[in-house]
Amino acid sequence: MDTSLTDRDTDAGLRIRSAAVLLFARQGYAATSIRDLARAVNLTNAGIYHHVSSKEALLADLMRAGHRGLIDATARLLDGVQQPSDRLALLIASLTAIHARSPLTTRVMDGELRSLTPGSTAHDEIIALRDEYEDHWRRALADGAGQGVFRVADQKLSRLALMSMCTGTSEWYRPDGDSSLEQVCAEFVAIGLAAVRAPARPTASADLSLLPDFPWEPPDA
Known part of the structure; x- marks a missing residue:
């Protein structure tokens, strides 16, 4: 060859x-x-x-790779972590960091599902991958509420609010801004745990080196 x-x-x-x-x-x-x-x-x-093969196939490939990278990184971060507060902290920090570090890829992942043909294999696959990732959030909130360490009136609304906070960094975070990415992640973890009324306690910190780097993300975007 x-x-x-x-x-x-x-x-x-x-x-x-x-x-x-x-x-x-x-x-x-x-x-x-x-x-x-x-x-x-x-x-x-x-x-x-x-x-x-087509523009839609290209979009599906990008979304598939992005979601799989997110799922794999999340599984590594949560491996062996039992406490709901620690799991939620890792979920908040990692989702925040991924969106801050790869803003264009994550905007496409988050916003272009509507562009895949409804009912197509690719559309159904991306929905399944998205649900697989969000199941980590569902389980963390359900376990925390079940154990009495979280107090939330509506777990779905709490999940959507917290995830929206994290994904928003793709729109505004800048590496040369006033706060480092580690500071943003730590602050968002504090806000998120306060939102579910988790008792104050040391929480696991996310190892950002475990997060995926998408080689196609334009470095100067």
């Missing part, structure tokens, strides 16, 4: 995914054409189709 050809194909595929994430996040999937992608990476339309 000609490894130089393989390397060029890999590089082109990565550049296409980087351009797709940037365009899908900034102007939306529906407003982005194959021609836009081709122009962004200096390829022809045919060159794009050499690497991806």
Whole structure:
């Protein structure tokens, strides 16, 4: 096999995914054409189709990889952690950090499910992956409420509110801002635990090195 050809194909595929994430996040999937992608990476339309079968397949691939990276990282972080407060703290910190570090990829993951064809295999797969991840939050809140360490009137609303707080960092966090990512994560953990009225106690801190890095995330976005 000609490894130089393989390397060029890999590089082109990565550049296409980087351009797709940037365009899908900034102007939306529906407003982005194959021609836009081709122009962004200096390829022809045919060159794009050499690497991806369709624009929707490209979107599904990005969302699939993003969700799987999130699920795998979360499983590693929660491995062996029993206390609901510690689990919730790790969930808040990790979701906050992933959205802050990969804002464009996570915006696409969070906002473009509607662009996948309803009832398609890809659509159903992404929903299943999203539910698999959110089950960690459901179980942590249910266990905390069941053990009497959380006091929440509505577990679903509490989960949605806390997750929205975390995912919002993709819109406003900047590495050169006033607060470091570790400070933001710690503050959000404190806010989240206070929201469920968890008793004050030391909580597990998330090892941010375990979180996924998405190679297609534009570094200067």
